[in-house]
Amino acid sequence: MIRTFSRWLAALLCVIPMTVFAYFNSAPPMDVPEPPPLKKGQDNYKAVYTRAGLGQMGEDFFLRLDVGLDLDFGPFGLGLAAPLDVLLVDNDPKSRDDAPGKFIRPGQYDEPSDFLRFIRYLRFGRKGETFYLRLGMLAAETIGHGTIVDNYYNNLDFDHYRFGASFQLNTPQITVESLLGNAINPYLFGGRLGVRPWAFADPKAFMSRLKISASIFTDLKAPRVLQSAPAGYPQGDGLDNDRDNLVDEPGERRLFMDTQRYPVVDRSHNLIITGVDAEMNLIQEEWVDMTPYTDLNFILEHGKGFHGGLLTRFRAGKVLGIDTRLEGRAFDGDYIPSYFDSTYEVQRYQLPGAVTTGDLPKPKAAWLEDLRGAAARLGWYAEAALRFSSFFVIGAGYDDYQGRDNANFMLFAEVPAFDFLEVGAYYYKRRFDDFGEVFDFDSRSLLLGRARLHLGGFSFIEAKYWRVWQTDPMTGQIIPANDWSIGGGLVFSF
Numbered sequence: 001m002i003r004t005f006s007r008w009l010a011a012l013l014c015v016i017p018m019t020v021f022a023y024f025n026s027a028p029p030m031d032v033p034e035p036p037p038l039k040k041g042q043d044n045y046k047a048v049y050t051r052a053g054l055g056q057m058g059e060d061f062f063l064r065l066d067v068g069l070d071l072d073f074g075p076f077g078l079g080l081a082a083p084l085d086v087l088l089v090d091n092d093p094k095s096r097d098d099a100p101g102k103f104i105r106p107g108q109y110d111e112p113s114d115f116l117r118f119i120r121y122l123r124f125g126r127k128g129e130t131f132y133l134r135l136g137m138l139a140a141e142t143i144g145h146g147t148i149v150d151n152y153y154n155n156l157d158f159d160h161y162r163f164g165a166s167f168q169l170n171t172p173q174i175t176v177e178s179l180l181g182n183a184i185n186p187y188l189f190g191g192r193l194g195v196r197p198w199a200f201a202d203p204k205a206f207m208s209r210l211k212i213s214a215s216i217f218t219d220l221k222a223p224r225v226l227q228s229a230p231a232g233y234p235q236g237d238g239l240d241n242d243r244d245n246l247v248d249e250p251g252e253r254r255l256f257m258d259t260q261r262y263p264v265v266d267r268s269h270n271l272i273i274t275g276v277d278a279e280m281n282l283i284q285e286e287w288v289d290m291t292p293y294t295d296l297n298f299i300l301e302h303g304k305g306f307h308g309g310l311l312t313r314f315r316a317g318k319v320l321g322i323d324t325r326l327e328g329r330a331f332d333g334d335y336i337p338s339y340f341d342s343t344y345e346v347q348r349y350q351l352p353g354a355v356t357t358g359d360l361p362k363p364k365a366a367w368l369e370d371l372r373g374a375a376a377r378l379g380w381y382a383e384a385a386l387r388f389s390s391f392f393v394i395g396a397g398y399d400d401y402q403g404r405d406n407a408n409f410m411l412f413a414e415v416p417a418f419d420f421l422e423v424g425a426y427y428y429k430r431r432f433d434d435f436g437e438v439f440d441f442d443s444r445s446l447l448l449g450r451a452r453l454h455l456g457g458f459s460f461i462e463a464k465y466w467r468v469w470q471t472d473p474m475t476g477q478i479i480p481a482n483d484w485s486i487g488g489g490l491v492f493s494f
Contacts, residue, residue, distance in 0.1 A: 046071050046494050051462075053487015057158070058470055059091035062105060064485050068120070079120035079136070084108075107159030107470070111260045113184045116163045125168075132168040135183075140342075141166055143177050144192050145327075147295040147307045148217055148273050150338035151410070151428075154181045156345050156446070157469045157478065159261045172196065172203040175211070181345070188340065190217025190273075209281040215274065215297075217340060222271035222365040223349055227256040227264040255360065261471040263349050263478070271365055272300040273339055279311075289313040299339070302368060303332025309381070319389050327381040329401060333374025337381075337399070339364075341408075342428050343446055346469050346478055352431060352444040361477055377402040383410075390416065405431045409438050425449040441467075443480050461488040 047070050055064045068081035085105035108114060121136035143149040154164040162182040169176040178191035194213035198205050256264040275297035283290040295307040309327030314320075329337060341347075350361030362370075379401020387393045397410040408431065414424040428446040429438055441447070445467060452462040466483040 047491050048494075049489060049491040051487055051489025053462075053485045054088075055085070055483065055485030055487075057085070057105070057468070057483045058481040060087060060105075061089040061091075062086060063088055064487060066489075075125055077121065077123035079122075080118055081120045082118055107261055111160070113163065113182075114161050116184070117161045119163070127168060128170065129168075130170055132166075132170075134166045136163060138164040138166055138179075138181070141179055143179060143190075143217075144194075144213060144215060144277060145279075145293055145295055145307065145309065146338055147277070147297055147305070148215055148275055148338065149179060149190075149340045151342045152179070152181070152340050152344060153342055154345060156343060157471075158481075158483070159470055162345070167191075172208070173199045175213070179217075187221040188217070188219050188344075190215065209284070210278065211280075212276070212278050214276050216272065218270060218272045219340075219348065219365075220270050221265070221268045223263070223265040223268050223363040224366045224369065225265070225267040226349065226360070226363065227266045228360055229254060229256065255477055257471055263471070269365065271368075274298050274300065277307075287315050297335070299335055299368070302372065303335035305329065305331030305335040305337055307337070321385075321387040323385045323387075325381070325383040325397075327399075329379040329381065329399075330376070331379075331401075332376050334368060334371040336364075336368060336371075337379070337401075341430070343430055347430075350478055352442075377406075379406070392416075405433050407432050407435070420454045422452045423450070445480070455488075458490045458492055459488065460491070462486075 048068070049070070050067045051064075052066075053064045055062050063086040065084045065086065066081060068079065070080075071078045085108055087103050087105060109117075116136075119136050121134060123132075123134045125132040138152065138154045141149065141152040141154075154162040163184055165178075165180040165183055167176070167178045173196055175194035176191065177194075179189060180186060181188035192213050192215040194211045196203075196208050196211050198210065199208035202208060258264055275295055277293060277295040279291050279293035281289065281291045289312070291311040293307075293309055293311065296304065297307070298304045307327055307329050309325060312324045312326075314322040331337065344364070347364040349363055351364045351367050379399060381397070381399035383395070383397035385393065385395030392413070392415045394413045395411075398408070400407040409429045410427070412424075412426045416422060416424075426446075426448045429440075430444045430446075432438065432440070432444060447465065447467040449466075450462065450464045452460055454460045463486045464484065468481050468483045469478050470481045471477070472479045
């Protein structure tokens, strides 16, 4: 039963947020990983689709084209896609003259790894099963109790495509979870090994519900200092070779970018986080499951953090389900819970609200270094999800601890009940101070939303909104960009 609970927990923490962009009936997928089928009969789903629409990213408008193939054979899945954004209106700041094809969105196909966009995902097995492997785009990846890796996305920056990998091995005695954020340029990776000692002797014994695990994750190239220059100083070998797009405000500095629009890192280091944890499924009834857990993590060369919590699952037949997680935290001043979180791929270069004395963005690892010597802190985390039959799912999570800008909030909702209309949204706010700031939409906010209307036959119309990040050619900084599109398409299932 503990394996069943673990599977459900993985679905709650990892899969449900992904259903914001899930596959419903015969609609083509969005550019995020697919969850297990939500409705009976979606196994062995196979389709070819095409779609087109008008969209905007930042200041520019695009014609959005896409054609793809989606195959689901149960234990095996494959998603292929060929997205193309054709530039229609190029507002200031102007795109580069040397952009590939001139009319293709800069950053979409200008480095070798971008051509791996054609492989959305390659999957063997499903999460929670004995063997699971996924290659390609990753979304809402959580390892263990989420105290080190929590709801990680590897493709929030649309200028770059990261081909990642997620792996699980589940047996009654041993479990393995591992993650690789970018296989082409590896820097973020690690894993968690869990053992149920008593299960080797008697898998059905009460004590076989006890699982003890150890984790290690690293960012081999965690940036600490980004290269910068005074305003008006040319990039030279970087992205811009003239002064047309340079900052000219007195006293300002700009960040250097390389030819692939990455911030140029001056100093980096190998950031390592290790941890041990234990969990015990104490209550295992048809209507309720309860599992207490503890985690003790160490950021090497920095502080340690203790997490103690309770996972609870309530069920009223197949109609109503309520799942909760309550967690207390105590940690050193230079420890950050859930270090590799939803927006880490942006935070590793610049943490929102953290700046240098020159008012330049500060990488997350540099901010962690600034916390050295800070006072120990206490905090808490709470999460709840409500599922009503197959009609809707809604959930929220909130954590806070002592000090300024230390609160985080998550909200998701999904309505898969109607065959003709699907609506879903996922909102995430990081590092705010007061609860009144939760819905202030700024650089610390992530929002993903979609609505799709089936017109009958093979056709559909849809609207999508993403909050993504792009490199600003004016300053070299990674800035939030609003990405929306409206369009329609055709899908042919077989």
